[in-house]
Amino acid sequence: MKRKVIATLMAMTMALGMMSVAASASETEGTDGEPLVIGFSQVGAESDWRTANTESMKSTFSEENGYELIFDDAQQKQENQLTAIRNFIQQEVDYILLAPVTETGWDTVLQEAKDAGIPVIIVDRMVDVSDDSLYTTWIGTDSLLEGRKAAEWLNAYATAKGIAPEDLHIVDIQGTIGSTAQIGRTQGLEEGVEKYGWDLLAQQSGEFTQAKGQEVMESMLKQYDNINVVYCENDNEAFGAIDAIEAAGKTVGTDIANGEILVISFDTTNAGLTDVLNGKIACDVECNPLHGPRAEALIKALEAGEEVEKLNYVDEEIFAYDDTVTTVTAVNSLEEEGEYAVTPITQEIIDGRAY
């Protein structure tokens, strides 16, 4: 099925100057003829999405491509990221790439990078700083739009199946609290609750990991016997939640009227989409992790002395188990309304994807 995006969205995309995903293989050198030194502070290795993101960054900023990459895994701790950035400053890297664990708490360290004259590119999640000049540019996903897509899909699905809004008993397994991905996805759901009158039973963080997702789901199942929708803020949490549901002797699926528990997720990793194909995840909203080439395109533009957009949003899709819902209409973070196709998943689609 061909993806359908309305004209306003396309215009917005062009206006934002979306970066090409094609990485150039040409050698990149700093002004002194040496490879460009890139310090990348990564959140951690909490999810399949993160692993694909790390791999994309490492394969892009490789020696063969003319870079020296200093990679730091912060193990989901902001204090580790602060230390990594200070080390990068000391090492006088050419660029700092930062995938921030949470949005707040960056002003001081980013000021230090700015004072040292090192451009900072924020990747994936956003930073909430008092002064936007503390970073050069951002590339990532529109998490609020993702949340809204999921909520609109749920509303359209329940309506099509004749399920009353008050009969949707939802639990929300949230991401890392304070991260852009959590803030946006949680807000998308909460807006749906407000708008349609769903019964939101509980919200708790699963830290974007499978283990925590399972643990949280186990405790929610003990607390509530009427859960029929689980909104997981990433695929790994969904894997854990599905294990917990099945271990409790319940069934995941789309037939809510007959007691199945419907799982919604985000990321569309290979394993996530395989669960969509098997009917275990009803709807999976894409979050594209392949930011290496996009970050490289930004660096090349900056090296060439070009102006870059401050915010660079990535275009993303929606996949579902069946074709009950074919499109959803949702408003993005720039307040542009768009219509987004929902693609029923096939093995062929999964096989053709890079992550």
Ligand code: GYE
């Ligand atoms: O959805 C999750 C990861 O920030 C968009 O972080 C990213 C999220 C992604 O751990 O799987």
